[in-house]
Amino acid sequence: MDFLTDREVSWLSFNERVLEMAEDETLPLLERVRFLAIFSSNLDEFFMVRVASLHRKLETGVTARNTAGHTPRELMKEISTKTEALMNRHSQTFHQSILPALEKENVRIVTWDQLDQEERGYVSKLFSDRIFPVLTPLAVDPSHPFPYISGLSLNLAVIVKNSKTSEQFFARVKVPPILSRFIPTNSAGSTRFIPLEEVIAIHLQELFPGMIIEDHYTFRITRNQDLEIEEEESEDLLLTLEQELLRRRFGPPVRLEIEKGIDKALLETLAVELSIDKENIISVATPLDLTDLNRIADLDLPHLKFPAFRSRTAQALAEVDIEEPESFFSAIKRGEILLHHPYESFTSSVVQFLQSAAEDPRVLAIKQTLYRTSGDSPIIEALIEAAEAGKQVLAVIEIRARFDEQANVRWARKLEAAGVHVVYGLMGLKTHAKLSLVVRDEADGLRSYCHIGTGNYNPKTARMYEDLGILSADPILTDDLSKLFNQLSGFAPQSTYKRLLVAPRTLRSGLLEKIDGEIANAKAGKPAGIRFKLNSLLDEEFIEKFYEASKSGVKIELLIRGICALQPGIPGVSDNIRVRSVLGRFLEHSRIFHFVNGGNDEYWIGSADLMHRNLDRRVESLVRIQDGGHISSLNQILTEGLSAESSGWTLEKTKWTRRSEGLRDVQAVTIDKFLRAR
Numbered sequence: 001m002d003f004l005t006d007r008e009v010s011w012l013s014f015n016e017r018v019l020e021m022a023e024d025e026t027l028p029l030l031e032r033v034r035f036l037a038i039f040s041s042n043l044d045e046f047f048m049v050r051v052a053s054l055h056r057k058l059e060t061g062v063t064a065r066n067t068a069g070h071t072p073r074e075l076m077k078e079i080s081t082k083t084e085a086l087m088n089r090h091s092q093t094f095h096q097s098i099l100p101a102l103e104k105e106n107v108r109i110v111t112w113d114q115l116d117q118e119e120r121g122y123v124s125k126l127f128s129d130r131i132f133p134v135l136t137p138l139a140v141d142p143s144h145p146f147p148y149i150s151g152l153s154l155n156l157a158v159i160v161k162n163s164k165t166s167e168q169f170f171a172r173v174k175v176p177p178i179l180s181r182f183i184p185t186n187s188a189g190s191t192r193f194i195p196l197e198e199v200i201a202i203h204l205q206e207l208f209p210g211m212i213i214e215d216h217y218t219f220r221i222t223r224n225q226d227l228e229i230e231e232e233e234s235e236d237l238l239l240t241l242e243q244e245l246l247r248r249r250f251g252p253p254v255r256l257e258i259e260k261g262i263d264k265a266l267l268e269t270l271a272v273e274l275s276i277d278k279e280n281i282i283s284v285a286t287p288l289d290l291t292d293l294n295r296i297a298d299l300d301l302p303h304l305k306f307p308a309f310r311s312r313t314a315q316a317l318a319e320v321d322i323e324e325p326e327s328f329f330s331a332i333k334r335g336e337i338l339l340h341h342p343y344e345s346f347t348s349s350v351v352q353f354l355q356s357a358a359e360d361p362r363v364l365a366i367k368q369t370l371y372r373t374s375g376d377s378p379i380i381e382a383l384i385e386a387a388e389a390g391k392q393v394l395a396v397i398e399i400r401a402r403f404d405e406q407a408n409v410r411w412a413r414k415l416e417a418a419g420v421h422v423v424y425g426l427m428g429l430k431t432h433a434k435l436s437l438v439v440r441d442e443a444d445g446l447r448s449y450c451h452i453g454t455g456n457y458n459p460k461t462a463r464m465y466e467d468l469g470i471l472s473a474d475p476i477l478t479d480d481l482s483k484l485f486n487q488l489s490g491f492a493p494q495s496t497y498k499r500l501l502v503a504p505r506t507l508r509s510g511l512l513e514k515i516d517g518e519i520a521n522a523k524a525g526k527p528a529g530i531r532f533k534l535n536s537l538l539d540e541e542f543i544e545k546f547y548e549a550s551k552s553g554v555k556i557e558l559l560i561r562g563i564c565a566l567q568p569g570i571p572g573v574s575d576n577i578r579v580r581s582v583l584g585r586f587l588e589h590s591r592i593f594h595f596v597n598g599g600n601d602e603y604w605i606g607s608a609d610l611m612h613r614n615l616d617r618r619v620e621s622l623v624r625i626q627d628g629g630h631i632s633s634l635n636q637i638l639t640e641g642l643s644a645e646s647s648g649w650t651l652e653k654t655k656w657t658r659r660s661e662g663l664r665d666v667q668a669v670t671i672d673k674f675l676r677a678r
Contacts, residue, residue: 003547003567003574005654006068007538008050008075012082013656014562014581015042017649019086020658021583023093029101030304031585034297036098039090040290043083044152044222047255051079052224055254067540068565076279084282091285094293105304107191107296109182109287112202115194119185123194127203131179135200137207140170146273147172151223151251154181154289156197157266158204159214168214170269173200173207175218181292191299195287217259217266220288221274224251256281257288306585309671311345311463322352325360329440329473332449337471338630340637341455342586343674346462350436350451351378353471357438357449358386364446365392365439367485369431370411372456379457380411384418393420396488398431423489429504431488432614433621434469434607437481448478452623454590454605466667468590468605470623470630474499477623488619503608503620508541510622511610514595514602515545515554521598522553529596530556531638535589536563538611550576559641561588563611569652579651582641584667592634593622603634640666 021027022035057072065071070078099109108114115123138147139160149155154175161168175181175197182193197218204213253276258267260283271278302308316337321327331337332353339349355378357363366386368379387393397412416422424431434453439446455467472478476498483495484502501510515530522528530549537543537558543566546556556577558564568577582588593604606622608614625631640646646669647660 003570004068004540004543005565005567006066006070006075007563007565008046008054008079009068009082010538010563010565011046011050012079012086015039015046016086017581017583017656017658018042019090019093022090023097024660025097025101026660028303028305029098029105030297030299030301031306033098033102033293036090036094037291037293037297039086040293043087044291046083047222048151048225051076052251052254054079055224055252080279087282087284090290094290095285102296105301107193107299107301109193109195109296110185112194112198115185119192122186123183123199124203126183127199127206131176131196131199132203132206134176134179135173135207138172138174140172146170149221149274150174151221151225151253152289153177154197154218154220156201156204156216157219157262157270158208158216159263159266160208161212161214163210163212169211170266171208173204175200180295181289182295193296197287215263215266217262218286218288219259219262219270220257221253221276222255222257223253254280257284258282259288260285309675311342312674312677313348314339314344315677317349317352320348320352322348322356325356325363328352328356329360329449332471333447333473336474336627336630338625338627338633339453339469339471340590340633340670340674341462341467341469342464343670346459347378349471350453350457350462350469351382351459353438353449353451354379354382354436357440358382358389358391360440361389362441363391363438364441365394365437367394367396367435367437367481367489368457369396369398369433369435369488370457371398371432371434372458372461377411377457378459380415383415383420387415387419394485394489395420395422396431396485397422397424421489428617430613430618432607432618433484433502435481435484435621437478437485447473448475448482449473450478450481452477452481452606452621454607464586465589466586468592468634470605470625484619484621499624499626501604501606501622503614503618504616507608507620507622508615511593512541512545514597515542515549517597518554518595519549519552521596522549527596527599528554529594530554531558531592531594531642532610533559533588533590533592533638533641534609535561535591536609536611538563538565538609539615540565542610546577547573550574557638557642559588559638564651567651567653578642580642581649581651581656582646582666583648584665586667588641590637591622592638594634594638601631601635603631605634637670640669 018035018039022032054072054076062072140146156173158171158173159168160171179196181196183196183199184190185192185194201216204216253274256274256276258281314337317331320331357366368383383393383395395415412422436451438449451469451471453467453469455465480497480500487495501507518528518530537560546566550556554576558579560579560581564579568574568579591606591608595602603625604622605625608620608622614620625634645663646666647663649656649658
């Protein structure tokens with residue numbers, strides 16, 4: 001269709017906005033360092049999944065243009081150009097801005113030549129005691145084939161020469177990811193750090209005694225990490241996934257990062273042995289792999305970070321006695337509770353909800369979806385405790401949640417062993433909805449309680465991700481959830497819902513119908529308007545519908561963190577559409593859908609973005625918000641984020657422009673609001 005920005009190109013624009021945060025000298029220094037690490041981590045995942053998918057199209061001979069008008073080859077060329085430019089800009093920011101600023105704060109990343117004698121002695125002893133025993137040098141010669149290079153591992157390519165025969169050999173030394181990447185140069189809490197690969201490089205002679213070290217360079221390979229599972233051919237999805245995870249370690253390479261100035265013959269060897277084309281090789285100034293800058297960002301230097309903030313307990317739960325489960329359920333029974341994380345505590349609300357359910361002898365059953373959770377999850381432990389107490393516990397685990405598959409397989413096995421009923425959702429659909437249902441035996445009969453959220457049941461990310469959720473005892477809503485869980489665990493494909501829109505059956509059609517309603521209202525001269533807060537907007541049908549609504553006079557405001565394929569500001573097409581983006585100390589993750597609806601405003605929250613996968617290939621849910629106070633809170637979130645007085649980016653056609661000077665920070669304003677409410 002016309003006026004559509006390619007998904008991958010739009011995503012690179014999003015990561016460029018992340019980089020702009022790292023470049024912003026008004027931000028606390030260590031927060032800028034963290035944004036550099038986030039940029040690197042984002043780009044790694046982009047190559048492992050999105051670029052890998054594009055490689056598969058090229059390998060299978062696909063030449064058709066996508067909906068944005070690109071052939072795979074044209075798109076790959078544009079991606080290569082943009083990513084190389086961004087990586088160079090990223091490296092330049094690190095070397096020319098971040099490092100000098102760190103030095104002014106007496107935080108230094110140094111080379112061996114910059115160490116004094118005492119530091120050299122300390123680091124050398126550390127190498128002998130803690131690093132050398134972990135290293136495994138791998139030589140390449142007729143009896144030693146070229147070693148397998150694992151994805152995202154940092155490596156030293158070493159050229160060694162036999163001192164007797166003068167014959168040259170290639171050797172590889174993997175920089176162990178289990179060791180700290182940036183090593184303090186003394187034992188007294190030094191803020192001088194030396195990269196681990198630098199320490200290994202200076203001690204290479206100890207790894208190859210009797211050989212002459214000719215040269216060494218760092219390199220890093222990125223492999224295809226996407227999973228391909230044919231569910232229809234799988235009798236045991238869990239076993240199939242475990243086998244696929246083993247195979248994924250050997251995915252084909254999609255990117256080779258090499259140290260600038262690398263020996264040409266050595267580069268040719270790497271390219272041939274790794275079977276990677278030259279256009280997928282990127283030359284970068286050392287150090288490679290700046291994801292490890294989180295180690296520096298974590299330094300205990302509060303004056304170089306955002307002001308400390310501690311989430312508060314939601315006001316409706318402030319008087320709850322956590323030793324008495326009855327107290328928690330009574331608070332929900334008094335009225336629906338809207339939660340806004342991380343400003344309001346996830347632990348004292350969602351986690352406590354499930355822990356209370358596990359401990360309460362009146363609770364008969366717990367039903368829970370799990371997409372991503374933390375390694376030491378109290379939610380998992382609560383489900384296990386409940387099952388061991390004889391309660392009926394259902395866990396719908398999405399074991400295909402990308403890059404969390406291995407952890408989710410482990411949790412599935414552990415839950416099954418405890419007696420939890422573990423299911424993996426519906427055939428061909430990922431379960432992405434964030435749902436929890438508790439059934440309780442009370443004096444007047446059975447009553448159900450629920451939680452519906454926009455984010456994962458993960459207490460760790462809940463401290464960094466901005467998300468919304470509701471706790472409710474509304475019998476209409478809990479009945480909806482009961483039907484949905486029955487569909488996920490059994491057979492109930494024709495279930496109908498009153499407060500929910502559920503993908504893939506009713507969410508797409510329901511939202512499109514509501515947009516049509518706004519179009520009709522605008523044409524009839526009634527109040528009309530749309531405001532959405534999303535992570536991504538990619539679906540062509542919705543973009544086309546937005547263009548239709550814009551032409552009909554509907555004012556549309558979109559607050560989008562990541563991908564936006566829609567192009568606002570095109571005369572006669574999208575001149576009634578405005579798109580903004582906000583990035584900050586928290587990752588904006590909640591989804592809000594607002595329809596003016598002729599003056600009878602409708603607000604929905606949920607787990608879905610407007611993307612094909614969310615609308616057609618996942619189980620997602622949106623819940624309508626009914627409480628007037630909660631509607632006011634959602635309105636305020638949208639109004640602040642969309643305001644021209646708030647710092648952020650505005651999209652005009654395909655170009656994002658940032659305005660921040662003299663403008664208020666949306667997240668800082670929200671923090672202040674919750675602090676004042678205490």
